[in-house]
Amino acid sequence: MKEITYREALREALAEEMRRDEKVFMMGEDIANYGGSFKVTLGLVEEFGTNRVKDTPLAESVIVGAAVGAAMVGMRPVPEIMFADFMVLVMDHIVNNAAKMTYMSDGELKVPMVLRAAQGAGTGSGAHHCQSVEGWLMNIPGIKIVIPSTPYDAKGLMKAAIRDNNPVVFLEHKMLYATKGMIPEEEYVIELGKADIKREGSDVTVIAYSAMIPKALKAAEILAKEGISVEVIDPRTLKPLDTATLVKSVAKTKRALIVHESCLTGGAGAEIAAILAKEAFDYLDAPITRIGAPDTPVPFSPPLEKYFIPSEQRIIQGIRDLLG
Amino acid sequence: MNLTKDELREMYRLLLLTRKNDERVNEIYARKGLPELPHSCMGEEAIAVGCTYKLRQDDYIIPSLRARGMFLVKGIPTKVMMAGAYGKRTGPARSISTSHHMGDMSKGIMLGTGLIGSSVAVATGAALGLKDMGKDSVSLISFGDGASSQGDFFESLNLAAIWKLPVIFVCENNGYAISTTTDRQMAVENVADKAAGLGVSAVIVDGNDVLAVFEATQEAVARARRGEGPTLVECKTNRWHGHSENDRDNYRNPAEVEAMKRDDCVKRFEKYLLDKGVLTPELAAKIMQSVLQEIDEAVKFAEESPFPAPEEALRDVYAD
Numbered sequence: 001m002k003e004i005t006y007r008e009a010l011r012e013a014l015a016e017e018m019r020r021d022e023k024v025f026m027m028g029e030d031i032a033n034y035g036g037s038f039k040v041t042l043g044l045v046e047e048f049g050t051n052r053v054k055d056t057p058l059a060e061s062v063i064v065g066a067a068v069g070a071a072m073v074g075m076r077p078v079p080e081i082m083f084a085d086f087m088v089l090v091m092d093h094i095v096n097n098a099a100k101m102t103y104m105s106d107g108e109l110k111v112p113m114v115l116r117a118a119q120g121a122g123t124g125s126g127a128h129h130c131q132s133v134e135g136w137l138m139n140i141p142g143i144k145i146v147i148p149s150t151p152y153d154a155k156g157l158m159k160a161a162i163r164d165n166n167p168v169v170f171l172e173h174k175m176l177y178a179t180k181g182m183i184p185e186e187e188y189v190i191e192l193g194k195a196d197i198k199r200e201g202s203d204v205t206v207i208a209y210s211a212m213i214p215k216a217l218k219a220a221e222i223l224a225k226e227g228i229s230v231e232v233i234d235p236r237t238l239k240p241l242d243t244a245t246l247v248k249s250v251a252k253t254k255r256a257l258i259v260h261e262s263c264l265t266g267g268a269g270a271e272i273a274a275i276l277a278k279e280a281f282d283y284l285d286a287p288i289t290r291i292g293a294p295d296t297p298v299p300f301s302p303p304l305e306k307y308f309i310p311s312e313q314r315i316i317q318g319i320r321d322l323l324g
Numbered sequence: 325m326n327l328t329k330d331e332l333r334e335m336y337r338l339l340l341l342t343r344k345n346d347e348r349v350n351e352i353y354a355r356k357g358l359p360e361l362p363h364s365c366m367g368e369e370a371i372a373v374g375c376t377y378k379l380r381q382d383d384y385i386i387p388s389l390r391a392r393g394m395f396l397v398k399g400i401p402t403k404v405m406m407a408g409a410y411g412k413r414t415g416p417a418r419s420i421s422t423s424h425h426m427g428d429m430s431k432g433i434m435l436g437t438g439l440i441g442s443s444v445a446v447a448t449g450a451a452l453g454l455k456d457m458g459k460d461s462v463s464l465i466s467f468g469d470g471a472s473s474q475g476d477f478f479e480s481l482n483l484a485a486i487w488k489l490p491v492i493f494v495c496e497n498n499g500y501a502i503s504t505t506t507d508r509q510m511a512v513e514n515v516a517d518k519a520a521g522l523g524v525s526a527v528i529v530d531g532n533d534v535l536a537v538f539e540a541t542q543e544a545v546a547r548a549r550r551g552e553g554p555t556l557v558e559c560k561t562n563r564w565h566g567h568s569e570n571d572r573d574n575y576r577n578p579a580e581v582e583a584m585k586r587d588d589c590v591k592r593f594e595k596y597l598l599d600k601g602v603l604t605p606e607l608a609a610k611i612m613q614s615v616l617q618e619i620d621e622a623v624k625f626a627e628e629s630p631f632p633a634p635e636e637a638l639r640d641v642y643a644d
Contacts, residue, residue, distance in 0.1 A: 025456065051456065057486065062479035065445025069463070070453030072434055072446070073384060077453075096437045097446055104435055105427045106417035107640035141641050165643040 001184055007177040009151035010040050013158035014078065016187065018048055021076060024162055027054040027063055028080030028116075037082050038118050038177050064090035064115060068097045068167075071111045076162060084119030084133045084171060091136075098167035099142030114161045114168045120211055120261055121298045121309050122175040130174075130298035130305075132210070132262035134238055137169055138271055144168040144192055145238040149213035151181035153236055156190030164192060173211040173261075193240035197249070201231035204319050205249040207272055208259040209234050212310060216259055219315040230319060238268050246272065247279045254285040255322045259315055264292030286322045291315060327538075329602045333611070335377055336597055339534060339590050341615045342369040342393035345402060348619050349409050353569050359411035360422050364565035365390040367532075368496055370589035371559045373397055374537025375464065375494045379432070379545070382459070384450050386436040386443045388466040388496060389424055390563070398431045406622035412629035419632060420640075432461075440501075441467065441474025444493065448480040451491035451554075462548040464541070466494040470501025472515045478522065481554065485523040490548035492541060493524070493556040496531065498563040503575040519556040531559030532589040535596075562587065 004012070018024045025048075026041060032055045035042025045053040056063050060081055067077035081087055087094070094115065101109040121130040137145050146161050146168055148154040154172070161168040198213060199220050208216040213234050220230035231249050235242055250256045256276050258269040269290040276288050291310050299305055327335070342365065349362045365372065372393030376385060379398070387394035395405060400416070408415030408423025416426035427435035434450060436443040447465035454461045471477055472495060484491050495515045499506050512518060516526035525547070529536045537559055544555035562584035566573035573581070597603035603611075 057482055059479040061476050062445045062483050065476060066449030066452055069446035069449025073450045073453040074457060075453040092439055092442050096439050101435055102643045103641050104417060104421040104425060106420060108429055109427055109435060110643045
């Protein structure tokens with residue numbers, strides 16, 4: 001085992017997959033010598049060259065549109081959109097091209113593409129550089145959504161995403177890039193669609209992902225001192241969603257709290273809550289509860305941004321409320 | 325121009341097939357309706373046939389909404405296209421989507437979408453993939469004058485020019501984007517003028533002259549294969565019908581449309597071949613007969629084919 005950051009874990013995954021398969025290449029704004037806005041791709045151009053780590057013009061739509069075309073003829077592109085907020089500029093290519101090609105061609109065409117983007121608040125970058133966008137993507141049949149919370153998951157899921165024959169949107173959280181975790185020295189891949197129980201518990205299930213996982217784990221630790229046993233589950237991929245693991249946990253704890261950083265309304269939590277309401281209805285001792293950001297754009301000023309992001313305190317309070 | 329007499333006759337047959345197929349689909353639609361709303365390509369057939377003819381199987385195309393002939397030249401059977409118009413199981417991809425957007429990678433046909441301009445980026449990406457895989461195949465996309473207003477048009481031409489991608493942008497400029505005339509679509513006179521500002525070589529040809537389109541495209545293909553980058557081929561043409569077959573076409577003067585029909589790309593090529601002695605009236609009649617028979621058989625095939633089963637709608641959302 002070795003200790004590594006989330007950023008380094010992603011870089012390792014990208015490098016390993018590019019070494020393994022010469023069809024894998026990256027394209028995006030300032031990803032080569034500059035190393036990307038968050039330095040995930042830093043140094044890769046030295047090993048793989050500018051043809052496989054392509055700096056593009058400032059033109060998001062064609063970055064993803066061209067990635068789709070390259071994928072259709074046999075490449076395995078990994079395009080990067082600098083900030084997930086800019087995903088709106090490429091939604092046509094995600095929704096109408098990448099997501100629909102396999103279906104519209106009766107399964108003949110494949111679009112093996114991993115669209116990377118950094119999302120989330122905490123950097124004080126304001127309303128256009130901090131949004132969490134996974135909720136927008138939930139309603140798109142034909143894509144997969146990966147949203148890792150740890151270095152271990154980031155690496156294993158990235159490798160699986162690159163090997164997948166479907167378009168995958170891979171959402172990295174800015175506040176996680178510098179976080180550290182242990183990973184094996186040897187190669188490993190994490191299958192998409194498998195949730196991970198980050199902490200076992202018996203009194204309440206907290207379903208969280210991305211940057212909400214460290215907070216949920218902290219909250220669980222604090223409550224453990226009071227004798228409250230919290231189970232923390234990370235779905236890791238929202239499409240496909242590991243419903244079975246979520247339901248099994250709620251069947252055990254009889255209480256579910258869903259936590260995400262994106263705005264509450266229409267977020268991934270709504271979908272998870274609807275699934276649990278049906279599949280775990282008989283087990284529930286309390287209403288399924290969601291915690292998300294308020295339905296506002298991400299504010300800039302530090303106290304406002306802090307107020308916006310769901311905190312450990314809110315998670316602790318949410319758990320207490322569920323336990324009555 | 326290196327075309328044999330047989331090739332010229334084949335080109336003529338494909339032009340005629342595109343025309344007659346369109347006429348038949350429109351006639352059936354008007355008489356009893358069809359699941360698929362036809363968007364007639366009448367008047368513009370020379371572009372689709374001219375730009376696709378003699379492309380290799382491993383050259384990839386994305387045909388525009390009105391480039392029906394591109395499918396036929398690339399080898400999609402007439403009966404499959406017809407079954408698509410009927411929404412039958414024997415249509416392209418079991419008629420999961422309309423036949424405007426059929427793809428067949430074994431023939432080098434990529435799927436386009438109904439979002440005008442969007443596929444220009446995809447075709448550009450295909451060229452990128454082909455180049456990076458070390459192939460000398462090209463990517464060719466056709467689109468209308470309206471598409472040249474879209475952001476993807478500019479982003480794609482810019483990228484293709486910077487990276488010298490083997491892509492051919494074929495613009496079918498028929499003067500109308502639905503009802504919007506070109507002079508209300510753009511301040512420059514030609515779509516080719518936009519290419520100049522992006523560093524893409526461009527050529528303007530008479531889109532009703534199938535050989536002019538063929539030659540310009542072949543030259544662009546040769547440039548692309550030599551690694552000299554993209555070319556835009558702007559083909560000036562006319563759209564005889566409304567945008568679709570339920571368009572009342574009330575925004576155009578009937579005299580204007582009648583004038584368009586006097587420059588008929590099929591008749592023009594036929595006359596050229598007759599003058600050159602490549603065709604005789606007897607041979608032309610024989611080709612006409614075989615085309616009509618092929619279409620009759622396609623209609624019969626489509627009408628007798630079953631619809632897909634409803635639950636087939638759930639298949640293939642994801643690849644294995």
